[in-house]
Amino acid sequence: MRNSLQIVVLIKQVPDIGKVKFNVEEGRIDRSSAPLETNPFDLNALETAIQVKEQNGGYVTVISMGPPQAESSLRDALARGADRAILLTDKRFAGADTLATSYTLATAIRKLGSFDLIICGEKTVDGDTGQVGPEVAEHLNIPHVAYVCEIRSVTSDSLLVVSDMGDKYLIEVKLPALITVTKDINTPRLPTLRNVLKARKAHIDVWTADDLAGYGDACRFGLQGSMTTVFKIVFPSEESRKGLIFHGEDAVEKLVKALIERGLIP
Amino acid sequence: MADRLNVELWSVIVGYGIREKAEALIHYGADRVFLYDNPTFKEFDVVKYKQVLVELVKEVNPRLFLIGATPLGRSLAPRVAAALNTGLTADCIDIQIDDNGEIVQIRPAFTGNILAHIKTKSRPVMATVRYRVMKPPPKDTSRRGEIIEKQPLQLRNSGLKVLGKVAERSVNLAEADVIVSGGRGLKKKEDLNMLKELASLMGGVLGVSRPLVDDGWVSKDHQVGFSGNTVKPKLYIACGISGSPQHIAGMRNSEVIVAINIDRTAPIFRIADYGIVGDLYDVVPKLIEALKRLKER
Numbered sequence: 001m002r003n004s005l006q007i008v009v010l011i012k013q014v015p016d017i018g019k020v021k022f023n024v025e026e027g028r029i030d031r032s033s034a035p036l037e038t039n040p041f042d043l044n045a046l047e048t049a050i051q052v053k054e055q056n057g058g059y060v061t062v063i064s065m066g067p068p069q070a071e072s073s074l075r076d077a078l079a080r081g082a083d084r085a086i087l088l089t090d091k092r093f094a095g096a097d098t099l100a101t102s103y104t105l106a107t108a109i110r111k112l113g114s115f116d117l118i119i120c121g122e123k124t125v126d127g128d129t130g131q132v133g134p135e136v137a138e139h140l141n142i143p144h145v146a147y148v149c150e151i152r153s154v155t156s157d158s159l160l161v162v163s164d165m166g167d168k169y170l171i172e173v174k175l176p177a178l179i180t181v182t183k184d185i186n187t188p189r190l191p192t193l194r195n196v197l198k199a200r201k202a203h204i205d206v207w208t209a210d211d212l213a214g215y216g217d218a219c220r221f222g223l224q225g226s227m228t229t230v231f232k233i234v235f236p237s238e239e240s241r242k243g244l245i246f247h248g249e250d251a252v253e254k255l256v257k258a259l260i261e262r263g264l265i266p
Numbered sequence: 267m268a269d270r271l272n273v274e275l276w277s278v279i280v281g282y283g284i285r286e287k288a289e290a291l292i293h294y295g296a297d298r299v300f301l302y303d304n305p306t307f308k309e310f311d312v313v314k315y316k317q318v319l320v321e322l323v324k325e326v327n328p329r330l331f332l333i334g335a336t337p338l339g340r341s342l343a344p345r346v347a348a349a350l351n352t353g354l355t356a357d358c359i360d361i362q363i364d365d366n367g368e369i370v371q372i373r374p375a376f377t378g379n380i381l382a383h384i385k386t387k388s389r390p391v392m393a394t395v396r397y398r399v400m401k402p403p404p405k406d407t408s409r410r411g412e413i414i415e416k417q418p419l420q421l422r423n424s425g426l427k428v429l430g431k432v433a434e435r436s437v438n439l440a441e442a443d444v445i446v447s448g449g450r451g452l453k454k455k456e457d458l459n460m461l462k463e464l465a466s467l468m469g470g471v472l473g474v475s476r477p478l479v480d481d482g483w484v485s486k487d488h489q490v491g492f493s494g495n496t497v498k499p500k501l502y503i504a505c506g507i508s509g510s511p512q513h514i515a516g517m518r519n520s521e522v523i524v525a526i527n528i529d530r531t532a533p534i535f536r537i538a539d540y541g542i543v544g545d546l547y548d549v550v551p552k553l554i555e556a557l558k559r560l561k562e563r
Contacts, residue, residue, distance in 0.1 A: 017377045018511060029376065041493075098344070099353060125492070128375050129356035131344040134312075138348035143313050143425035146341035160429075164486075165310075165337040168433040174425035183493045184486060220351075227353030232383035236374070236518065245530075245541040252552040255524065256560070258540055262522060264444075264501045265468065265560065 005058030011042040041121025043188035079191035079199035095223030102135030107216030137178040282308040292411035313424030335394035353386035378515030444470025451506015491516035509534030
């Protein structure tokens with residue numbers, strides 16, 4: 001077992017979905033209304049990386065693309081055990097869909113040079129797409145396994161994982177590779193106070209589009225590189241729901257009657 | 267979609283020993299089916315599958331390319347889209363054509379709190395489509411179409427090896443017509459039997475909210491919600507589930523929602539068609555009795 005397994009974890013800072021406010025009249029999301037946090041699924045990805053490192057040796061680099069305040073998520077990742085943090089921030093990265101985001105992340109990984117294993121969360125709680133991981137793998141021309149719920153073993157050139165596709169499959173994948181992990185893979189640890197304090201002073205690399213020159217095509221970053229546009233946001237309407245609440249002794253009877261009328265009970 | 271766009275509907279199927287399935291696609295409405303039937307495709311190898319799909323798209327240049335938003339589809343489609351440098355919209359619940367003849371993809375985001383309307387400027391427009399959001403066309407065995415057998419091109423070594431299935435899902439919630447779900451309102455694991463009984467009386471299956479899976483009461487196969495299964499049954503009965511945003515994201519598109527909860531302010535009532543404010547330990551046994559009486563008649 002070599003002791004220099006290079007692991008990259010991709011994380012995203014997202015609004016706390018439980019607290020974010022939606023402006024229904026104007027059809028927009030007030031992102032500033034909610035506190036920011038690291039995408040919960042990404043914490044499982046980071047925990048996976050740290051466990052692989054603890055058991056096999058290695059070096060964990062965390063990369064996030066976002067506005068400057070995403071730095072706080074990177075500091076949190078350092079406090080949880082990552083070795084290095086890189087923030088990709090530039091107005092030219094903004095407005096990116098999953099294609100442009102994955103291209104930019106892949107370009108940064110190329111600049112990083114050597115990597116063996118890239119780990120992502122299954123999806124984010126704001127975008128909900130789950131597309132960025134597999135797209136990064138395609139840009140880097142490496143295999144990927146999605147929905148990994150267990151890592152059985154790690155060797156110097158391969159990984160044995162269980163992928164949860166409804167049914168679960170045992171898959172061997174050659175390194176370098178990318179995996180996306182489900183929430184079942186582990187329980188993310190909390191950072192210790194000592195490490196939180198240490199991470200506050202830690203250095204974070206900040207890369208702009210200029211820093212990626214020579215590793216990718218800048219036309220494929222941000223809005224310019226995006227092929228999809230969200231042109232309207234609507235809120236799911238529950239108006240069609242009947243919303244009948246039954247109380248009292250004959251509530252069950254009324255419910256059964258209603259379900260029979262809807263043809264749901266033969 | 268194809269009829270509205272006034273184009274042909276083509277379909278592609280990749281696997282091994284799947285000729286009958288290709289014929290079934292014609293019966294379900296495909297005009298032409300591209301068939302990749304080869305032992306090399308017996309197991310799902312995302313890199314190999316990607317290679318043949320990219321090759322096919324380049325050859326036939328479709329306007330719209332849809333893939334099911336199953337775990338497999340959601341792993342495969344992004345690779346195909348990235349290889350083609352085209353836009354991909356995840357997990358659509360509807361696709362429409364606007365007045366300008368442009369394709370509009372509609373999908374939930376922000377854990378199901380919003381519906382985004384999305385257009386794609388590249389070709390093909392690619393999207394994954396959530397299970398059961400559209401009515402399957404009727405099967406017509408007299409329908410005729412063309413099956414085009416494709417030979418796999420030179421496939422690179424993908425670096426992936428599927429060594430086998432290690433666990434089968436115990437239940438497929440996505441296909442259930444009736445789901446009876448339990449949440450934190452349940453006091454102990456054994457009480458799930460009561461919900462199972464109710465479910466089986468209605469020809470349904472058991473679902474749960476995340477806390478019960480975390481506590482190890484049942485496997486994740488039964489979990490409904492953002493990090494579990496997204497479901498769309500004809501009838502969803504939520505028992506002792508308050509309705510966290512994560513749970514609601516997984517079941518809000520059910521055709522009829524019934525909520526049974528002791529707390530009248532529980533968010534689940536806001537999306538319910540019918541609700542009973544009451545103790546599930548009182549309501550569920552009564553419901554079981556009522557259904558049994560109906561059966562005896």
